[in-house]
Amino acid sequence: MSLTNPELVELFIAYGVTAGAMLGALLLVRAERRAYVRWPVFSVMAMVVGIVAWNLLRKHALPPEWTITRPREMYYGALALYAVIGAGLGLLVHRLTRVRESKAPWDDGNEDSSR
Numbered sequence: 001m002s003l004t005n006p007e008l009v010e011l012f013i014a015y016g017v018t019a020g021a022m023l024g025a026l027l028l029v030r031a032e033r034r035a036y037v038r039w040p041v042f043s044v045m046a047m048v049v050g051i052v053a054w055n056l057l058r059k060h061a062l063p064p065e066w067t068i069t070r071p072r073e074m075y076y077g078a079l080a081l082y083a084v085i086g087a088g089l090g091l092l093v094h095r096l097t098r099v100r101e102s103k104a105p106w107d108d109g110n111e112d113s114s115r
Contacts, residue, residue, distance in 0.1 A: 013079075014047050014050065014051060014078075014079075014082055015043065015044065015047050017079050017082045017083050017086065018043050018046040018047040018050055018082045018083065018085065018086035019039070019040070019043035019046075019047075019086065020083075020086070021082070021083040021084070021085075021086035021087040021090065022039060022042065022043045022046060022086040022087060022089055022090035022093070023039060023043075023090070024087065024090070025086070025087040025088075025090030025091050025094070026039060026090045026093070026094055029091065029094045031090075031093070031094040031097065031098070032094075032097055032098060032099065034097040035090075035093050035094050035097040035098075038093055038097065039090075039093070042089055042090075042093050043086060043089075045089070046082070046085050046086040046088075046089040046090075047082065047086070049085055049089075050078075050081055050082040050085040050086070051082075053081060053085065054077075054078045054081050054082075057081070058074070058078075062074075
């Protein structure tokens with residue numbers, strides 16, 4: 001396989017957009033180290049979800065003639081969808097990998113002053 005294959009180039013572009021958006025979201029919320037370790041794998045998943053979602057959207061929600069009459073808008077729309085899904089999954093990974101303080105539900109932080 002060489003990089004002159006157009007499908008492979010488009011796949012790398014899609015991965016770059018989703019990974020960049022996911023990294024931007026992780027940096028924006030100052031995610032912990034565990035989120036950055038999972039970042040490359042989850043960005044591949046975001047890319048796959050974005051590609052499948054775009055194909056479903058293109059087939060069922062958009063007029064078929066747009067593929068021929070508006071190819072540039074369709075291309076940038078797909079990239080925008082990949083970025084939104086990548087950023088959303090980045091925020092979700094941050095939320096799932098953050099460390100929470102384990103406190104008892106009845107502990108409100110106030111000391112008992114009656115002792």
